[in-house]
Amino acid sequence: MPKIGLRINGVQVITEVRGRDRLIDLLRGMGFMSVKEGCSAGDCGSCNVLVNGELVNSCLMLAVQARGCEILTLEGIGTEEKPHRLQLAFVDFAASQCGYCIPGIIVTAKYLLDRNPNPTEEEIRRILTANICRCGGYTRIVEAVKKAAGAI
């Protein structure tokens, strides 16, 4: 089994993985349960994480492909004690219904704000095509991202 080193939410990790272990398998196996498996095909974005700052479907990346990389999951974005401004905005707008897709959406939104601190609604909606919310709660989600970006 290949042995890999990577940083997850700022913590150095060295672990053995099997070839077939995807990044999502590794992360969930280590207890990062914010990473959700939805479609397993790169459509729904529920498993989105940042790998070296790039938005990635962790269900389509093998764990070995993340060797030497810096991984950021929702757990690394904010905690209950110290939530990220995106998370606060999502609470303000009650932008979560069943909540399954929200970790992936917060990761996608963080990726957007990291690159583009003042996105237009069009840009927010365009990047969020990477995520599917089956409750269909998009309006509040978009409003929450706008608020976090300081637009509201």
Add this chain to the structure above:
Amino acid sequence: MSDVNITYVFVADWPAYLRIVVAGRVQRDYFFFSKLITDRLTANGVRELPDFSIFTPESLDEVLDLLARGGMTLLAGGTDLIPMMKRGKASPVYVVDLSGVSSLRYIRREKGYFLIGGRATVKDLVECGLFDERYGAIKLLGRYFGVEPTRVMATVGGNLASGGERDLPQILEVLGARVKLVRKEGSRVAGPLGLQLAGDEIISEIVFPELGVRTYTWFSKFEKRAANGIGVVTAAVYLKLGEDGSVDDVRLTLNRVRGRTPGRLYKTEKALRDGRLDDDTLSHVMEVLDDEISPASDFRASASFRKHISKVLVVRSLMECARRIMA
């Protein structure tokens, strides 16, 4: 035995269900569970990929050595291969991960040509800053090629190698690109459409010439939802206009020319060449296009609808190119 009635119901893939009814009475129910599938369920309910061995080479030479052994499956961005493994459509035994082969990830401009490494990602292509507005077809990948994570992960070589109705073969064809394939003992050059890789080959580089003056390229996709859909029709266009506004040169590709096969529209191109893009010429050109293509029907769209949309996208793309060249 005349009224033996066998009911066989497929619920997704597994478990399958079989009921045997004789003379109206249920004799027996069977449920079939595939051991293969249940084996893939781990404690937390996540379906695993089928088992394979992984190699993580760091140079092209190492990749070629591995490929020469035979039986290897290349993994680049994973956006095609991993869903295929999930659906049981691919079960590789040896997987060669290309993520460590950084020497294949580049985009350069050299002596009038663009050189693109096979492992360059779609996002690299869209955001490298080397392409001006004439390369509209490449820029539009940022809108039409999957979603952001797909563009981050998917590679140019992977899209070419997976064959079929893909965006990059069509766009690279109208850009006049050639694809370099290498193996341990030698190399060859092929066009981007309908690439068939041998088991020991890898796409190392894609080369196309810089566009000249009064040229433009465009790419458009008709999909059945606003984003991240499967393209019903995709069209790529390269147009060069003369000083007088007549068509100097043109290259057109569609995702379905015959059946499900993407290709060039040579007859339509011929009908366009040296003419002007006025209403009379275009209506004649559309008749030629109508004769030239015979797209296959499927559950997404009928042949006649695909044909109609093909014409719409080709005309729109041509007009878009012409408008921008004239501007």
